[in-house]
Amino acid sequence: MAATQKIRRRRWPFFFLLLVALWVLPPTFLSSPYYLRLVSFGWINAIIALGLNMAVGVAGQINLGQAAFVGLSAYVTAMLIKLVGWTWLPSAVAGIVGTVVAGTAVGWVSNRLRGPYLAIVTLGFNLVFQILLLTQVDFTGGPMGLRVKAPEIFGVKMNMQAIYIVLFGFFILIYMLCRLIYYSKIGRNFRATRDDEIVARIMGVNTVRAKVQACMFSAFCAGVAGVLFLLNYLFIAPAAFTPMQSFRYLAMVVIGGLGNLLGSVLGALVITFIPEFLRVWPGLWDVVLGGSILLVLLLFPKGLGFFGEYLSTLFSQKKIEQRWTGQIRSPGGEQ
Amino acid sequence: MLVLNSVTKCFGGVIAVHNLTMHLEEGEILGLIGPNGSGKTVTVNLCTGVYPPTSGLITLDGVVLNKLKPWDINRLGLTRTFQTLRLWGGMSVVENVMTAYGRFMPASFWSTLVRLPHARREEKIAREAALEALDAVGMAEFANKLASDLSFGQQRLVELARALVSKPKYVLLDEPAAGLRAGLIVQLGELLQKLNREQGIAFLVVEHRIRLIVNICSRIVVLDHGEKIAEGPPSDVLKNERVIIAYLGRRRTRDTDMEVANVDD
Numbered sequence: 215m216a217a218t219q220k221i222r223r224r225r226w227p228f229f230f231l232l233l234v235a236l237w238v239l240p241p242t243f244l245s246s247p248y249y250l251r252l253v254s255f256g257w258i259n260a261i262i263a264l265g266l267n268m269a270v271g272v273a274g275q276i277n278l279g280q281a282a283f284v285g286l287s288a289y290v291t292a293m294l295i296k297l298v299g300w301t302w303l304p305s306a307v308a309g310i311v312g313t314v315v316a317g318t319a320v321g322w323v324s325n326r327l328r329g330p331y332l333a334i335v336t337l338g339f340n341l342v343f344q345i346l347l348l349t350q351v352d353f354t355g356g357p358m359g360l361r362v363k364a365p366e367i368f369g370v371k372m373n374m375q376a377i378y379i380v381l382f383g384f385f386i387l388i389y390m391l392c393r394l395i396y397y398s399k400i401g402r403n404f405r406a407t408r409d410d411e412i413v414a415r416i417m418g419v420n421t422v423r424a425k426v427q428a429c430m431f432s433a434f435c436a437g438v439a440g441v442l443f444l445l446n447y448l449f450i451a452p453a454a455f456t457p458m459q460s461f462r463y464l465a466m467v468v469i470g471g472l473g474n475l476l477g478s479v480l481g482a483l484v485i486t487f488i489p490e491f492l493r494v495w496p497g498l499w500d501v502v503l504g505g506s507i508l509l510v511l512l513l514f515p516k517g518l519g520f521f522g523e524y525l526s527t528l529f530s531q532k533k534i535e536q537r538w539t540g541q542i543r544s545p546g547g548e549q
Numbered sequence: 550m551l552v553l554n555s556v557t558k559c560f561g562g563v564i565a566v567h568n569l570t571m572h573l574e575e576g577e578i579l580g581l582i583g584p585n586g587s588g589k590t591v592t593v594n595l596c597t598g599v600y601p602p603t604s605g606l607i608t609l610d611g612v613v614l615n616k617l618k619p620w621d622i623n624r625l626g627l628t629r630t631f632q633t634l635r636l637w638g639g640m641s642v643v644e645n646v647m648t649a650y651g652r653f654m655p656a657s658f659w660s661t662l663v664r665l666p667h668a669r670r671e672e673k674i675a676r677e678a679a680l681e682a683l684d685a686v687g688m689a690e691f692a693n694k695l696a697s698d699l700s701f702g703q704q705r706l707v708e709l710a711r712a713l714v715s716k717p718k719y720v721l722l723d724e725p726a727a728g729l730r731a732g733l734i735v736q737l738g739e740l741l742q743k744l745n746r747e748q749g750i751a752f753l754v755v756e757h758r759i760r761l762i763v764n765i766c767s768r769i770v771v772l773d774h775g776e777k778i779a780e781g782p783p784s785d786v787l788k789n790e791r792v793i794i795a796y797l798g799r800r801r802t803r804d805t806d807m808e809v810a811n812v813d814d
Contacts, residue, residue, distance in 0.1 A: 391662070398661050399672065402640065402648045409637035416597050417649040418623035418715060427658065473639065 237382050241375035252490060254378050254446045257385040258439050260482040263466040264392050264475060265435020271472035272396060273428030274408025275324045276333040279340035280463045283433050285455030287313040287440025292360040292450055293353055302365035310437035317433020321426030340457045347452040359451030362444065381442050388435055392475050395431065404428050465503060469510050471517020480518045550574050551596060551719050556605030558591055565591040567775040573719060578745055578752045580762040583772035584795055589755045590632055593721045597629050598622045624652050628712045629721035634704045638697030642707050645696050646679035649711045682714035701728055721753045726761055734758065738765045
């Protein structure tokens with residue numbers, strides 16, 4: 215045991231270096247705004263997928279409207295900046311708070327409807343949201359969307375590099391939060407609710423509270439991602455928050471492995487980057503998406519997270535097998 | 550004392566439990582037997598708050614359970630195991646047991662999230678309690694295994710550990726011996742008696758294996774078609790004519806042959 219810890223401590227710097235590299239290298243070397251925006255978009259999607267995974271994969275509450283939550287936060291922020299004239303920070307906070315309130319409503323619904331019924335309600339929410347965006351042209355700009363100015367820090371306009379740094383910071387924060395929740399009493403209550411709700415209730419888990427917490431956290435992630443989305447593109451349009459997009463987020467979670475946090479990150483990156491390489495053949499993307507989901511589910515039923523687990527063994531000496539089995543560790547011990 | 554006072558439970562037109570009055574005293578082992586479909590599991594479900602009774606009153610040490618949420622009933626010191634295996638398969642064995650320890654984990658969401666000292670201490674105590682409970686049923690070495698990877702018998706024992714970790718005063722066991730081989734059943738009986746003797750836990754044992762019931766129970770309640778047909782010490786109850794009829798049917802004599810024939814029509 216002592217030896218394992220020693221090795222893990224020795225490998226810790228490598229992990230840290232990788233993190234810093236991912237944080238610093240893209241804004242330094244990616245001169246093309248297209249590629250930098252794309253990488254940023256990958257991390258934004260990872261945040262959304264992580265949040266969705268906490269609700270769907272960890273707590274077992276199916277949500278087919280995650281794109282609407284992202285959109286809600288982005289639109290509230292943009293409208294406050296543009297129509298009310300607030301600055302970025304309070305608008306962003308209001309956007310995230312508004313999204314968490316909407317998440318609480320979903321949590322409330324999830325205590326009355328389960329499984330497919332909950333899925334239909336959240337899908338319906340996304341459709342309604344989409345229609346509101348398209349019809350309320352005075353507020354949302356309709357199909358043309360909304361454009362905002364980049365925020366200023368001490369009078370200096372944030373450039374793309376600065377935005378990437380902030381954005382990646384938020385990604386790390388959300389990932390840590392997910393882990394802190396997963397490996398604690400809160401996460402155990404989520405997973406117990408997912409695996410067998412009736413037993414969880416009898417064994418003293420307040421499942422009503424657990425579901426609301428899971429949906430709120432999921433919405434919080436979507437809210438943060440929505441603000442970052444707006445920050446990254448400085449432009450939003452209804453096309454980015456369609457029910458189809460919600461399915462893509464769900465696909466990221468499923469491809470990564472339900473309940474697997476690192477897997478969600480991998481799934482999000484894969485689903486963000488692959489279509490960009492396929493731009494040469496328009497229309498092929500959806501075929502590849504569907505095909506890859508089938509392939510992953512057939513070959514790796516537990517998702518791409520397997521590779522994530524394998525990668526993480528490079529940084530710690532734990533056997534893959536042990537990691538598979540929901541390993542035991544002291545809370546926050548390995549962060 | 551867990552008391553059911555003329556409790557009735559209907560599902561639509563089906564009366565699963567009819568006007569049942571019984572009690573589980575502190576520190577006793579009570580057997581609850583009856584043919585299939587006689588309402589034993591429904592009784593256990595009613596006591597643990599899975600669904601409320603249609604009429605009647607269930608109290609635990611004077612507290613009315615009728616409208617309490619299951620997790621609140623758990624906090625009063627009443628817990629159970631299940632007829633079929635119902636561990637949380639996606640979690641490790643020790644996590645399964647730790648989750649059931651929530652009764653003694655009052656730390657708030659935020660202090661748990663940011664790992665404040667008292668939340669850390671609470672988590673550590675929960676882990677120790679879980680390992681101790683696993684050790685008590687001889688499953689400590691499997692603590693880090695995924696629950697769904699265990700064999701049937703092992704999962705049964707983990708379920709027992711999960712029920713016992715929260716230091717309950719009353720445990721309702723729904724067919725604890727189902728699917729266990731004979732040797733294990735004897736061990737299970739000894740384990741229950743030991744827990745009863747040393748920790749004063751009261752058990753309600755729902756079982757089909759009469760020998761286990763006779764060995765460990767001081768009192769038996771017999772249900773048939775949702776009604777109590779007998780109650781008392783095992784030796785008396787098993788001689789009771791209504792019990793024998795419910796379980797085995799009537800002795801074949803000329804008179805009853807006629808009756809049976811009539812009933813069949």
